[in-house]
Amino acid sequence: MSLFTADNLSINFGGIRAVDGVSFNVEKGEVFTIIGPNGAGKTTIFNMMSRIYTPTSGRLVFDGNDITTVPPHRIAALGIARTFQNIELFEHATLLQNLLLARHAHKQSGFFSELLFLPSVRRMELEHRAAVEHVIDFLDLQQYRDSLIVNLPYGVRKVTELARALCTNPKLLLLDEPSSGLNVEETEDMAFWIQDIKTVLGVTVLMVEHDMTLVSAVSDRVLALNYGKPLAMGTPQEVQSHPEVARAYLGG
Amino acid sequence: MRFLFKTSYEQDIGLFRDRVDAFWYGLLALLVVGLPFVIDEYYVGETSWVFIYALCGLSLMVLVGYTGLVSLGHAAFLGIGAYAHAYFLQQGLPWIAAMMLAVLITTAAGFVVGLPALRMTGIYLAIATLAFAVIIQEVFTRWESVTHGFAGMPVDKPVIFGVTFDDDRSFYYLCLFFLVVALWLTRNLLRSPTGRAWIAIRDSEIAAQSMGVNLAIYKSIAFAYSAGLMGLAGALFAHKIAYLAPDIFTILLSIQFLLLVIVGGLGSLHGAVFGAIFVALLPPLIAILRDSIPDSLASFATASGITPIGSLGAAIGAFLAKPGVEAGIFGLILVLVILLEPLGMYGRWLKIKLFFSTFPMYKRATFKRQKSYMRSERLR
Numbered sequence: 001m002s003l004f005t006a007d008n009l010s011i012n013f014g015g016i017r018a019v020d021g022v023s024f025n026v027e028k029g030e031v032f033t034i035i036g037p038n039g040a041g042k043t044t045i046f047n048m049m050s051r052i053y054t055p056t057s058g059r060l061v062f063d064g065n066d067i068t069t070v071p072p073h074r075i076a077a078l079g080i081a082r083t084f085q086n087i088e089l090f091e092h093a094t095l096l097q098n099l100l101l102a103r104h105a106h107k108q109s110g111f112f113s114e115l116l117f118l119p120s121v122r123r124m125e126l127e128h129r130a131a132v133e134h135v136i137d138f139l140d141l142q143q144y145r146d147s148l149i150v151n152l153p154y155g156v157r158k159v160t161e162l163a164r165a166l167c168t169n170p171k172l173l174l175l176d177e178p179s180s181g182l183n184v185e186e187t188e189d190m191a192f193w194i195q196d197i198k199t200v201l202g203v204t205v206l207m208v209e210h211d212m213t214l215v216s217a218v219s220d221r222v223l224a225l226n227y228g229k230p231l232a233m234g235t236p237q238e239v240q241s242h243p244e245v246a247r248a249y250l251g252g
Numbered sequence: 253m254r255f256l257f258k259t260s261y262e263q264d265i266g267l268f269r270d271r272v273d274a275f276w277y278g279l280l281a282l283l284v285v286g287l288p289f290v291i292d293e294y295y296v297g298e299t300s301w302v303f304i305y306a307l308c309g310l311s312l313m314v315l316v317g318y319t320g321l322v323s324l325g326h327a328a329f330l331g332i333g334a335y336a337h338a339y340f341l342q343q344g345l346p347w348i349a350a351m352m353l354a355v356l357i358t359t360a361a362g363f364v365v366g367l368p369a370l371r372m373t374g375i376y377l378a379i380a381t382l383a384f385a386v387i388i389q390e391v392f393t394r395w396e397s398v399t400h401g402f403a404g405m406p407v408d409k410p411v412i413f414g415v416t417f418d419d420d421r422s423f424y425y426l427c428l429f430f431l432v433v434a435l436w437l438t439r440n441l442l443r444s445p446t447g448r449a450w451i452a453i454r455d456s457e458i459a460a461q462s463m464g465v466n467l468a469i470y471k472s473i474a475f476a477y478s479a480g481l482m483g484l485a486g487a488l489f490a491h492k493i494a495y496l497a498p499d500i501f502t503i504l505l506s507i508q509f510l511l512l513v514i515v516g517g518l519g520s521l522h523g524a525v526f527g528a529i530f531v532a533l534l535p536p537l538i539a540i541l542r543d544s545i546p547d548s549l550a551s552f553a554t555a556s557g558i559t560p561i562g563s564l565g566a567a568i569g570a571f572l573a574k575p576g577v578e579a580g581i582f583g584l585i586l587v588l589v590i591l592l593e594p595l596g597m598y599g600r601w602l603k604i605k606l607f608f609s610t611f612p613m614y615k616r617a618t619f620k621r622q623k624s625y626m627r628s629e630r631l632r
Contacts, residue, residue: 050462076464090455092519093448096264101452105464107445111473114444115437121444122265129261168463 001064003028003204004049004172009058010228011044018044020228021058026172031198031205031218035239036225037248042208043085044228046174049206050075050082063171076105079171083161085180085208091149095141095160096132098149102167103128135166138201139193155186162193166201173197175207179214191217212240224248254609265443267436284428288421297420301532303427304488309512309524309531310434311481316510317518318447319474320454321369322378325385326509329479331392331501333358333486335399338407338496347412355483362479366472385506392498405496417491427488434481435521441477442521450474511582515589517598526597530585535578542572 002025009022019041026032034042047053049060051072060068062078070078081102090098106128109121136142139159144152149160158181165173178194179187191214197203198218209215215222216236224231224239226248232239239245256270268274288296308330315321336357340350368380392399399405409418410426417423441447449470452460461467490496508531516527549565571577593599607614 052458052461071466072461073464073466076462082462084459088456088459090452090459092455093451097448097451101445101448101460101465102463104445104449104452107464109444111446114441114446117440117444125265125444126261129264133261164463 002026003063004206005059005061006045006049007059007061009045009048009060010056011048011053012056018228019048019055022225022228022230023058024223024230024233026204026206028204029198029202030220031194031207033207033209033215033219033222033236034225035209035212035215035222035245036231039227040225040248041228042225043176046082046176046208049080049174076102076168076170079169080174081165081168081170081172082174083165083176083178085176087154087157087161089149089157089160089164094146094148095144095152095163096146098160098164099132099135099167100128102164103131105168131169132167135163138166138196139163154181155183158182158186158190159193162190166197166203170203173203173205175205175209177208177210179209179211187211187214190214194218212236216240267439285425288424293420295536296424298533298536300420300424300427300488300492302528303424303431304485304492305512305532306431306525306528307427307434307481307485307488308509309516309528310431310438310521311478311485312509312513313516313518313521313524314438314441314450314481315474315478316513317520317523318442318454319450319471320373321471321474322374322510323381323478324378324503324506324510325365325381325383325388326478326482327501327503327505328385328388329358329362329482330486330489330505331388331498332361333483334407334490334493334496334501335392335405335486336483337487338405338490339398341408342405347410351484351487354487355480358483358486359476359480362482363472363476365479366475369471369475370468382503382506385501385503389498389501392501399496399498402497402499407490407494407496410491423491427492430484430488434484435525438481439521446470446473508582511586515586515596517596517601520598522601523596523598526601530597534582534585538572538578538581542569545569545572 004026006022006024009019010017011019022041022045024032034045036042044053048055049067051067051070051074055068058068059066062080065078067075067078067080090101093101107124109118109124113121136145139162141156141159141163144156144160149157152160158178162175162178165175175194178190182190194205194207194214195218198205205218207215207219219236221233222236222239223233224242224245226244231244231248232242234242254272258264263270268277287299291299308326311329312323312326315323315326333354337350337354340353341347345353365381365384369377372380393401395401396403409416410423411417412426415422417426442450449460449465452463452465453467453470453474457467493500512527512531513523514527515530516525517523546565546569549568550562553559553562553565589596595602606618
């Protein structure tokens with residue numbers, strides 16, 4: 001059974017049909033990439049998956065559960081984590097605090113035990129910290145641990161977003177343009193990390209990306225969209241050489 | 253310069269950063285405990301105002317500084333706490349019970365006012381809380397069976413377990429005790445998931461939500477907790493002011509609280525205390541200057557034989573005695589703080605600390621980036 005299934009997904013914004021009957025499956029352990037020109041509806045699909053938007057019609061199934069109507073704050077606990085195209089970090093908190101917040105879905109303490117900072121809260125905090133440190137080691141963020149996000153360069157922020165998503169212990173990781181704004185070298189690092197996330201951590205990745213070098217380096221399957229409609233699906237090579245995809249990007 | 257070597261995760265969730273830190277706070281504790289024996293009784297009374305204002309500041313700091321929700325109605329919560337406390341005392345309840353009931357009622361009120369906050373932010377929320385404050389002030393005026401309206405409501409000295417806190421010194425310790433407890437509780441929340449969720453909501457609601465934070469619940473908790481602290485402050489406030497009337501809890505008081513947290517420094521517990529010192533001690537400071545400047549300059553004029561200095565002193569004294577000057581000075585300082593030190597007094601404190609710890613290598617540019625702090629989308 002697929003880890004995630006989008007079944008005939010559509011959404012209207014007023015008269016605009018941003019996503020129109022898109023269906024795809026993401027298999028456990030693969031890197032699945034959605035490509036398409038600007039305005040094709042890629043990020044809209046992500047926003048529907050993280051339940052910020054509600055689809056007009058269609059169904060989202062994750063790990064055997066229908067998540068079409070699950071409230072947005074429950075998504076992380078189910079095992080879906082995401083990054084944002086325009087970085088959405090907690091800017092006036094340290095990197096460590098940002099990552100610890102990602103453990104929120106695993107929080108077990110109640111308000112009053114936190115108010116008194118009971119030993120149970122302390123124990124949980126130490127456990128969260130250990131989990132976070134694991135991710136910090138994985139992505140080499142040690143030196144930035146206590147820096148405020150506002151004081152960090154763009155490239156590090158991008159990695160921090162990835163780290164924060166990983167700290168939720170996801171089964172499915174949604175990466176919204178992980179390479180945007182990164183230089184060539186940073187993009188290569190990102191490709192290695194995505195491969196490591198897949199092979200070492202065993203996390204399934206669903207990615208929206210424009211950089212075709214990165215896409216062909218890491219993706220198992222690619223879905224091409226245009227104006228909210230699916231154009232082609234297959235291996236990166238198949239999709240890149242598909243005539244409809246070339247027309248969508250180049251016109252003609 | 254001292255470097256902190258971290259050897260366990262415990263160090264990052266402790267109350268104090270390290271032993272040196274704990275030592276300084278211990279020294280500060282000794283200082284505030286010993287203070288009433290050193291200074292004049294009048295100033296002991298003024299310092300209890302600092303503690304009460306610090307409680308109010310703490311309350312608003314949780315909401316504005318940490319959760320990023322603006323409230324222009326916090327004087328109403330103070331009023332609810334004060335009236336509830338005074339009312340239950342009049343009904344013959346013991347002090348502790350009256351205080352706890354007052355805190356509970358204010359917490360409930362905060363929760364209810366917090367409900368619109370789930371849909372509103374920034375200026376809209378400010379207006380909604382302002383409207384709430386106006387309504388509550390009207391309730392204080394009209395609900396005469398409880399509040400006695402404009403006739404006012406006298407509040408006796410606190411009697412706790414048979415101990416009467418009838419002089420300024422004992423009341424000072426009462427306020428100090430509750431401030432320390434409130435600081436401790438708030439610090440506990442801030443170092444656990446709830447505090448992190450608040451900060452997350454402040455900086456990016458959408459990301460907080462995607463990481464599993466239930467915005468509705470955490471915003472409500474922030475409002476309720478903030479109001480609860482205000483209720484506690486209100487109970488102490490009622491005793492301090494000794495006579496409650498509806499026109500105490502005006503919009504101006506709410507604005508003063510907002511000024512307190514901004515001048516103190518948004519997003520830090522230190523800021524709440526620094527701001528309280530500023531707000532509570534500025535009026536007596538102005539009064540002292542008003543009285544002492546003409547006299548000292550006049551005696552200087554007679555000693556040196558330069559008469560214009562004497563008349564200058566008299567002019568300054570007359571200016572400071574004018575009504576509205578105090579408010580003007582408050583406003584001027586607020587403008588200067590926002591222009592020159594967006595992190596408030598706490599930001600200045602950090603700089604002074606860094607100056608001494610890195611002397612003679614201090615670089616002004618160290619804090620350069622933090623100027624963007626106030627410019628975040630906080631007031632969106």
